[in-house]
């Protein structure tokens with residue numbers, strides 16, 4: 001994020017260039033495109049600053065459609081943020097429709113192909129983020145408002161791309177509570193505003209149960225992350 005003086009200077013430069021850009025646009029020149037597509041970078045959120053006794057459950061990718069995990073999400077009315085890949089519902093969309101329609105979960109953006117976005121140029125990042133946004137919108141009728149970059153890897157381009165593709169924030173995480181293979185990470189002492197990362201893997205139900213128990217132990221309730229991230 002540039003310093004305020006620098007940002008003001010950039011805005012001034014932009015304002016000065018605008019008439020040229022408009023002329024360029026009228027003349028059909030490609031020069032106007034970069035200026036028109038220069039949105040403010042979105043914030044990056046790994047923890048929400050809130051006094052409410054809440055935590056945020058986020059579940060990524062979506063490959064394993066575990067019925068027990070779905071039952072737990074529905075029974076406990078967990079407002080989970082599901083950062084899904086379009087490929088993970090292409091072969092079975094009913095699993096996620098049930099979670100959205102009968103529960104409180106929302107689908108968020110995790111790109112199309114799960115690349116490290118920092119290896120892509122602006123057009124490549126945009127194809128990944130806007131592509132997933134469009135796929136979610138077509139499938140669920142609800143556009144994602146949060147973008148989780150795969151591996152938590154992002155650069156400045158990712159932050160402007162997120163804005164251009166309808167997201168109001170990049171979301172990483174406070175604690176990864178995913179069991180990877182045989183390794184289950186130690187259960188953290190959760191605090192208000194923490195963001196918990198899980199995955200739809202083969203241990204998703206146990207991991208989710210552990211996360212909900214940790215929240216209970218800390219006197220915290222899962223809340224909808226989208227509502228807590230300001231514009």
Ligand SMILES: [Zn+2]
Nearest residue numbers: 060061150151
């Ligand atoms: Zn992922």
